[in-house]
Structures are given as structure tokens and as C-alpha cells.
Amino acid sequence: xxxxxxxxxxxxxxxxxxxxxxxxxxxxxxxxxxxxxxxxxxxxxxxxxxxxxxxxxxxxxxxxxxxxxxxxxxxxxxxxxxxxxxxxxxxxxxxxxxxxxxxxxxxxxxxxxxxxxxxxxxxxx
Amino acid sequence: xxxxxxxxxxxxxxxxxxxxxxxxxxxxxxxxxxxxxxxxxxxxxxxxxxxxxxxxxxxxxxxxxxxxxxxxxxxxxxxxxxxxxxxxxxxxxxxxxxxxxxxxxxxxxxxxxxxxxxxxxxxxxxxxxxxxxxxxxxxxxxxxxxxxxxxxxxxxxxxxxxxxxxxxxxxxxxxxxxxxxxxxxxxxxxxxxxxxxxxxxxxxxxxxxxxxxxxxxxxxxxxxxxxxxxxxxxxxxxxxxxxxxxxxxxxxxxxxxxxxxxxxxxxxxxxxxxxxxxxxxxxxxxxxxxxxxxxxxxxxxxxxxxxxxxxxxxxxxxxxxxxxxxxxxxxxxxxxxxxxxxxxxxxxxxxxxxxxxxxxxxxxxxxxxxxxxxxxxxxxxxxxxxxxxxxxxxxxxxxxxxxxxxxxxxxxxxxxxxxxxxxxxxxx
Numbered sequence: 001x002x003x004x005x006x007x008x009x010x011x012x013x014x015x016x017x018x019x020x021x022x023x024x025x026x027x028x029x030x031x032x033x034x035x036x037x038x039x040x041x042x043x044x045x046x047x048x049x050x051x052x053x054x055x056x057x058x059x060x061x062x063x064x065x066x067x068x069x070x071x072x073x074x075x076x077x078x079x080x081x082x083x084x085x086x087x088x089x090x091x092x093x094x095x096x097x098x099x100x101x102x103x104x105x106x107x108x109x110x111x112x113x114x115x116x117x118x119x120x121x122x123x124x125x
Numbered sequence: 126x127x128x129x130x131x132x133x134x135x136x137x138x139x140x141x142x143x144x145x146x147x148x149x150x151x152x153x154x155x156x157x158x159x160x161x162x163x164x165x166x167x168x169x170x171x172x173x174x175x176x177x178x179x180x181x182x183x184x185x186x187x188x189x190x191x192x193x194x195x196x197x198x199x200x201x202x203x204x205x206x207x208x209x210x211x212x213x214x215x216x217x218x219x220x221x222x223x224x225x226x227x228x229x230x231x232x233x234x235x236x237x238x239x240x241x242x243x244x245x246x247x248x249x250x251x252x253x254x255x256x257x258x259x260x261x262x263x264x265x266x267x268x269x270x271x272x273x274x275x276x277x278x279x280x281x282x283x284x285x286x287x288x289x290x291x292x293x294x295x296x297x298x299x300x301x302x303x304x305x306x307x308x309x310x311x312x313x314x315x316x317x318x319x320x321x322x323x324x325x326x327x328x329x330x331x332x333x334x335x336x337x338x339x340x341x342x343x344x345x346x347x348x349x350x351x352x353x354x355x356x357x358x359x360x361x362x363x364x365x366x367x368x369x370x371x372x373x374x375x376x377x378x379x380x381x382x383x384x385x386x387x388x389x390x391x392x393x394x395x396x397x398x399x400x401x402x403x404x405x406x407x408x409x410x411x412x413x414x415x416x417x418x419x420x421x422x423x424x425x426x427x428x429x430x431x432x433x434x435x436x437x438x439x440x441x442x443x444x445x446x447x448x449x450x451x452x453x454x455x456x457x458x459x460x461x462x463x464x465x466x467x468x469x470x471x472x473x474x475x476x477x478x479x480x481x482x483x484x485x486x487x488x489x490x491x492x493x494x495x496x497x498x499x500x501x502x503x504x505x506x507x508x509x510x511x512x513x514x515x516x517x518x519x520x521x522x523x524x525x526x527x528x529x530x531x532x533x534x535x536x537x538x539x540x541x542x543x544x545x546x547x548x549x550x551x552x553x
Binding site: 048064 | 371372412475477
């Protein structure tokens with residue numbers, strides 16, 4: 001799909017040949033940018049949150065979105081708003097784990113590649 | 126299908142010159158077992174220690190926990206599709222070293238977490254403070270790609286469980302548990318008036334360190350699948366989940382799945398337990414729509430009256446849980462959800478990352494944010510630096526006396542979403 005984009009703050013994705021929107025900031029900034037894009041008509045492909053409580057402490061987050069200008073997707077909006085709320089609850093007292101930044105970059109990238117492999121029609125090279 | 130688990134009670138574990146079992150004492154030949162595990166060229170070193178209930182030992186970071194067993198009749202045994210040839214799990218006679226567990230440790234990534242404390246406050250929160258643990262620390266060769274590293278440690282743990290389990294082959298057992306259930310039609314003929322109940326077990330299926338395996342197949346690659354309940358109890362499901370200590374389902378917990386155990390006890394009494402649907406938790410929304418649709422359709426086609434759904438993990442899987450609930454309730458199938466929650470230190474925040482009005486019967490297995498204080502250990506098996514990582518990085522989380530404060534999400538099995546843990550609920 002030529003309107004698939006990666007929204008990310010992970011600097012190690014140079015070999016992922018997809019259009020990227022790079023976020024200068026932390027995990028929460030990526031979620032907030034995702035919300036902005038949803039308001040502009042973009043749609044979420046991957047869920048905004050990860051699947052384990054440990055990954056909430058990752059400084060890095062990469063999301064797949066569809067670049068489009070359609071009416072607001074209420075479903076995407078609800079997901080990203082709940083995602084922001086959940087992220088803030090999980091990390092209220094916890095700081096992102098920057099000591100293990102390189103490992104988080106690597107896992108974030110691998111999880112992104114796995115996400116792409118869930119539906120090969122997303123990945124047209 | 127009939128599965129007979131013959132429980133061989135382990136009263137003590139000691140180190141010795143030959144791995145054996147006699148008069149309740151399990152002896153471990155660490156050198157021999159290490160040597161066999163190091164036949165895998167990816168492994169550079171193995172060290173094995175014992176940790177018993179009450180000892181001031183901390184095990185960290187835990188990768189997996191596996192129950193040592195050996196099949197003595199009726200099949201190839203092992204973990205079909207992984208350590209043994211593909212074959213049907215769920216029948217035959219199996220000797221179980223009851224009271225012992227293999228615990229694998231060794232960082233694949235620096236942020237890996239999972240504590241088992243064998244004493245004190247920490248012991249209250251993990252079910253594996255009650256098992257006598259054979260702790261296997263696996264070091265791999267340099268430069269191993271992360272997927273290969275995880276697979277190497279996973280396979281070594283399963284192999285260790287088989288090597289230790291083998292000594293139970295001729296050992297006398299004190300207790301027998303029988304799991305016997307025919308096919309769905311036979312059982313429904315026997316119990317035509319009992320409500321038909323399906324158990325949907327969600328499995329984390331999202332990639333590196335977030336994987337599970339069904340007969341050796343990565344669950345990210347499957348559609349929701351119906352299993353006979355015996356199959357999971359007999360090694361069909363293996364954990365590759367390394368990043369959510371509190372609610373990862375360890376292989377040991379799959380082998381002893383509490384929801385399956387409890388439904389089995391009630392089968393033929395007040396329910397007709399139809400079986401287990403394993404439902405992968407995918408990352409994409411389309412993947413979640415697909416698996417929740419398929420799961421609901423399978424339940425409908427089986428004629429389920431009620432479905433119990435358990436989750437694995439926290440965050441995006443909350444959406445899968447609620448999608449399945451909504452789709453079942455909309456076609457008149459009653460649901461009960463089992464999940465942990467992230468409700469903040471005071472327990473007052475929205476507990477799940479998603480909501481739906483159809484979710485009216487929800488069992489909470491605990492608040493992953495609940496804070497506990499753990500005393501300093503006399504001995505740490507594993508990586509001492511992990512203690513700083515998991516403690517959370519906030520002011521005052523590690524004290525001068527070595528005690529630390531951490532959230533329950535760092536403790537293995539503390540909020541187990543299949544109910545294999547120490548927490549209970551109050552009934553009003």
C-alpha cells in the first residue's frame with residue numbers, strides 16, 4: 001500500500017523502506033502525534049499500545065498508520081485516547097528506561113516487522 | 126481422550142554425581158545436565174543451582190518455568206513439535222515430579238524482568254516460591270541474533286525439564302489425577318441439559334519476546350484453534366513470552382492451567398466443558414478483528430451457552446478481550462472475562478486500556494501497579510543489575526539496606542490471568 005506510514009521516534013529504522021513520520025520526543029509524544037493524525041483523517045493499523053507492561057517503559061514506539069484524508073475514525077480516536085490514558089496511568093511514577101535504550105530500539109523494530117508480517121498485503125516493498 | 130498424571134512427590138532436591146530420584150529426594154547431576162545442554166553450539170555456558178522455599182534467594186530475571194515430567198505410556202511425550210516429533214498430546218500416562226520446577230534465567234535483553242523470591246514478602250506474590258526450583262542459567266555465544274537467542278534459551282529449558290523428568294519413570298507415585306473426556310457430541314449426549322461452556326485462552330502473539338507456541342507453531346501464524354482440554358495439560362502449549370512477568374503464562378502454568386483444571390472438575394456436574402479455543406493476540410487492528418470474529422464464530426458453531434475468556438499480557442490485548450466479549454454477547458452467548466488491571470498505585474484508575482458495555486462479568490486477578498517492598502536477598506541467582514532495572518527508576522525505589530520497592534508487574538505470576546497464582550477474591 002503506498003499510503004502506509006510508520007509513525008516513530010525510533011532512529012534505527014533506516015532499513016524499513018516505508019514512508020516515516022518521525023517524532024522528536026518520547027513514547028507519549030508518539031501517541032499524541034498519532035492522535036493528531038487521527039484527527040486529520042489517518043487511520044491506525046497497529047494498536048497504539050504494546051502487549052506487556054514492561055514495554056510501556058520503552059523510550060521508543062513505532063506505529064503503522066494509513067495516510068488518508070477521510071472523516072475521523074471514531075474507533076481509531078477511542079483507541080488512541082484510551083492508549084494515552086493507559087500510558088499515563090502505567091508510567092505515572094515510572095520513568096522510561098533509558099538505560100536499556102538500545103535493547104528497546106531493537107525490540108521495537110522487531111515488533112514492527114512482526115506487525116508488518118501479520119498481513120503481507122501491507123508490505124509491498 | 127484420557128490423560129493420567131501420576132504425581133511423584135518431591136520432598137527435597139540435592140546436588141550429586143547422578144541425576145536420580147529415590148525416597149522422595151531428587152538428585153541433580155549439574156555437570157551431566159550442563160554437558161548435554163551445551164551440545165547446542167549456541168550455548169557457551171550453563172550453570173545450575175537449587176532454590177528452595179524459605180531460603181533467602183532471589184531469582185532474576187526469569188525467562189520460563191517448566192514442570193519436569195515423563196510420559197511412560199501412550200505417546201511420545203515431551204513437547205510435541207518442539208522436543209518430540211509432532212504427535213497428539215493429551216493421552217496416556219505421565220509421571221510428574223510434583224513440587225519441582227525448572228526455572229530458566231539469562232537476559233536476552235537488558236530490560237527483561239521477572240523475580241521469584243523464595244522467602245518473605247516477595248514469596249507471597251509468586252506461586253513459584255512454593256516449588257523447589259532447579260535454576261538453569263544459560264549463557265549463549267556472542268553475536269547471536271535475538272530470535273535465535275530466545276529460541277536457544279527456550280529449548281534449553283524444555284530439554285532440562287525432560288532430562289530431570291526422566292528420572293521419575295519408575296518412581297512410585299502418591300497421587301493420580303485423571304482427565305477423561307470424549308468428543309463434544311459424546312459428552313453432550315451424556316449431559317444434554319447442562320450448559321455448554323467453552324474456554325477461550327488468549328495468547329500473546331506479537332513477535333520477539335512476545336510469542337507463544339502451539340505444537341511448535343508460533344501462535345502469530347494461526348487462526349483461533351480448538352483443542353481438547355487435555356492437550357494443553359500435556360505439553361501442547363509452550364511459552365516464548367519474556368516481557369510481562371506478572372501475567373505471562375509460563376510453560377508450567379500452561380501444563381497446570383487453573384481455568385482448565387477448574388472447568389474439568391465441574392464437567393458433568395453443572396457444566397458441559399466443550400474444550401479450549403486458543404486465540405492469538407495480534408498487533409494490527411485488522412488482525413484483532415479477524416481473530417475475534419473467528420473465535421466468536423467457533424464458539425457459536427460449537428453451540429456454546431457460555432464462554433470464559435482469559436487474557437495474556439496488558440495493553441493492546443485488552444482490546445482483543447473486549448472485542449471477543451462484545452461479539453459473543455451480541456449473539457446471546459454469556460461471557461466471563463479474566464484479566465489483570467493497571468489501576469495505578471492507588472487502584473483508582475481505569476483498569477483496562479479499552480472498555481465495552483457488554484463486559485459485565487469480569488474477574489480481576491490483581492492490580493499490576495500494586496507496590497510491594499522486598500527485602501534484600503542473601504543470594505541472587507541471575508543478574509543483580511536487573512534488580513535496579515525492574516525496581517522502576519524512581520526516587521527511593523532502592524534503599525541503603527538493599528531492600529527495594531517494585532510494582533507487582535515485576536514478579537513472576539503475581540497477577541496470573543489464568544488464575545495460577547496466590548491471589549484470591551472476597552465474596553460479598
